[in-house]
Amino acid sequence: MRAPLHPVPSAAEEPTAEAWETIARVRQSYLDALPIAAALLIEDEQGQLSVGHTNRRFATLDASRPASAPMPIVESPEIVRRLIEFFARPGEELRFDWxxxxxxxxxHFQACISPLAQMPGGNARCLLTLVDRTVEVQNARSLRAELLHDSLxxxxxxxxxxxxVDEVMAAGDGTRHAVLLVDLSRFSRINESLGGVAGDEVIITVARRLISTLRAGDVLARVGGDEFGILLRLANGPDDAPAAARRIQSVLAAPFRLARFEVGIECAIGVAMVGDEQTSGEEMVRNAQFSLKRAKSTGRVEVHHPGEAACARYKLDLETELRRAIDQGDLRLAYQPIVxxxxxxxxxxxxxxxxxxxxxxxxxxxxFIPVAEEAGLIVPLGRWALDSALATLAKWDALAGATVPLTMNVNVSAIQLARDDVPGVIAAALATHxxxxxxxxxxxxxxxxxxxxERTTKALxxxxALNVKVAMDDFGTGYSSLSYLRRLPIDSLKIDRSFVSGMLQDRDKVAIVRAVLxxxxxxxxxxxxEGVETIELSQTLAALGCSHGQGYFYAAPLAADAAREYWQARI
Structure with a gap:
């Protein structure tokens, strides 16, 4: 049997000085062979820690410590605290970032304190190793900085x-803040007309101008293509937010030269007050988007109201359930008489x-109709309504054994007219039934x-060509030009109920109805x-020359069978 290179004394005999020297040399050679910084630490009977051995990598780290950390590594407060924690639970490896x-x-290091077997009659020991992760952490930090910043x-x-926003909300120091979202109103037109490079120049110019409007403590971000976010510190209370919004609108409106053009930027601004609702930062941004949507419609600076988020969630729920109702055939048609x-x-x-x-x-x-229009459900809903109405008319014909002298009016949404082949759908439905x-x-x-x-003219x-009639619904409430009435093949005008209801008590309404007629x-x-609810209204409209009437005076909207019985009762 081969003899050991370095005989180790047995527990019964006291090692000689030469043996201890050999042991120390072997330990050092093992530590120096490790590819990472390592130190062997010993805890004496009084709980004091001392360094037994360190390898060259550990010594190099100790010698090159930054000026902000003058003491040796094993004396740094975090390392000492972790060593005390380790020796309080001997036998368990402890890993941590340091x-x-x-x-x-x-x-930055990944540190590990590992237990070592205790020598006979010796003290508790451990091995401290350090893996330098500084480059990795710095790369991750740089990547995160890139991910969290707009490149333009x-x-x-x-x-x-x-x-x-999350940090401000988590601080809870009582300081009030507001989130402002600024949307550039005509940016897409500039981008389309002058190209992407000019669009980038506009964005950079807007960013510079917005920075000039901010105060210390405010945060500016680019949160979308032509949308900027501002976390505004309300030093003087909530009135600071609309004041800052007006300041932003004024600064952006000042023209600047872009190629050979002078461009002034109009913007819509929505505001949400931090603290109005206990939400996350992302939700606060969405709250500001609700008010921004209103601002685009009204042309004013709009402030978020707490109920808007709940309303939006309700609409989303309604959209989901409406989609299911259309798919499962849970909707029905009611039929209101026209006389x-x-x-x-x-x-x-x-x-x-x-x-x-x-x-x-x-x-x-x-x-639910506006929800259907926003969600793109109005096309299947409109097709269903048309098919169901014509199917009902065909059923009445079949029950009568002849063509009944009744017509059917079906509403077509502006969005359906824009997105669907309405004439083709109608032609197919007429042929089917x-x-x-x-x-x-x-x-x-x-x-x-x-x-x-142009599209409407072609559709009409x-x-x-199908011999289908066209009625302009809610006439008088929109903004149509009289030239459309003369030029387009429109057969009938439906006078909105807002002019008919209460007409007998309002001379202005009578004048409007008379003018339309x-x-x-x-x-x-x-x-x-529309909206004929009394016999007096019916007689007055007839005397004024109105062709037809529709309203609760004649009947409320009826189910298909009840509508047929209503017709039969009036034959």
Whole structure:
């Protein structure tokens, strides 16, 4: 058997000085062979720590410590605290991150304190190792800085801005802040007209001007393509926010030269007060976006109200449930009679969408139709309404054994007209149910006609080729030009209920209704008054020359079977 190179004394005999020297040399050779900084530490009977051995890498670290950390590594407060913690629970390895020095010039290590077997009659020992992670931490910090800053302006981005708001909210020092979102109103037009380079120049110029409006303690960030966020310190209370908004609008409105053009930037500003709701920084930014959306519509600086977030969540819930209701066929149509005023004869019905929710109950169309338009559900909803209305008319024909003398009015949204092939859909539905186009009237609002006159004209001409009639709904509440009435193939004007209701007590309403009737007569169009609720209104409208009436005086919107019975009772 091969003899050991370095005989180790047994526990019974006292090692000689030569043996101790050999042991120390072997320990040192083992430590020096390690690829990381290492030190062997010993705890004596009084609990005092001492350094047994260190390798060359550890000694190099100790010698090159920053000026902000003058004591040896093993005497630094964090290392001492961790060693005490380790020896209080012997046998368990302890790992932790340690920074040596200050935040700027310090180095970062992954430290590990590992237990060592105790020599017979010896003291408790451990091995302290340090892995230098400074380059890794600095790279991660640089990468994070890049991820949290906008490359074009150098400003913090949306994530960094939300974190800044989080810090303010977490501080809880009572200082009031506000979040302002600034949206550039005409940026897309500049970008499209002059190109991306000019657009970048605008963004940089706006960033510089916004910085000039801020005070110490305010934070500016670029949170979107043409959207900036400001975390504003309210030194003088909540009135600081609208004052800062006016200052921003004034600074941005001052023209600046871009190529050969002089450009003035208009902006919309939404405000949310930090502290109005206990939320995260990201939610505070969303709150400001709610007010920014209103600001784009009103042209004023808008401040967020606490209920807006709950309202938005309700709309999102409603959108999800409406999508499911359309897919599962939970909606229904109600049919409101349309009466010829001169002959007191029922001529047709208007099909109206109705939704009875399983838990919410009846949901008003004025609530779910706008949600459908915003969510892009208005196209399937409109197609369903058209198909269901024509299917009902075909069913009435089948039950009567002949074509019943009734027409059907169906509403078409401006968004549906813009996104869908409405003439093609109508042609297919008429063919499917065997209904002649002359029995269908499509109701369009003035906004549908004004939004895209060229597309609307083509669609209406295609409808006229199908012999389908067109009515302008809610006439008088929009902004249509009279030239549209003369030029477009519109058959009927529906006078909005806001002019008809209470008309007998309001001379101005009577004058408006009379003017609409005269205009329709001059252009050769029929008229339908909505909101007829009394016999006096019905008689007055007939005397003024209104063609048709619709309202609760005749009947509320009825289910399909009840609508057919209503017609049969009036034959």
């Amino acid at each position: 920074r040596d020095g200050d935040q700027v010039s310090g180095r 302006t150098g400003l913090p981005n949306r994530t960094a801005f939300a974190e800044a 010829d005023l001169a002959a007191n004869r029922l001529t047709g019905f208007e099909a109206l969408a109705r939704w009875t929710h399983a838990t919410r109950g009846v949901i008003d169309p004025g609530e 065997g209904i002649d186009g002359s029995r269908l009237t499509i109701e369009l609002t003035e906004s549908a006609i004004v939004q895209d006159p 001409q295609a409808l006229k 005269s205009l329709a007569d001059a252009l050769g169009k029929t008229t339908t008054a």
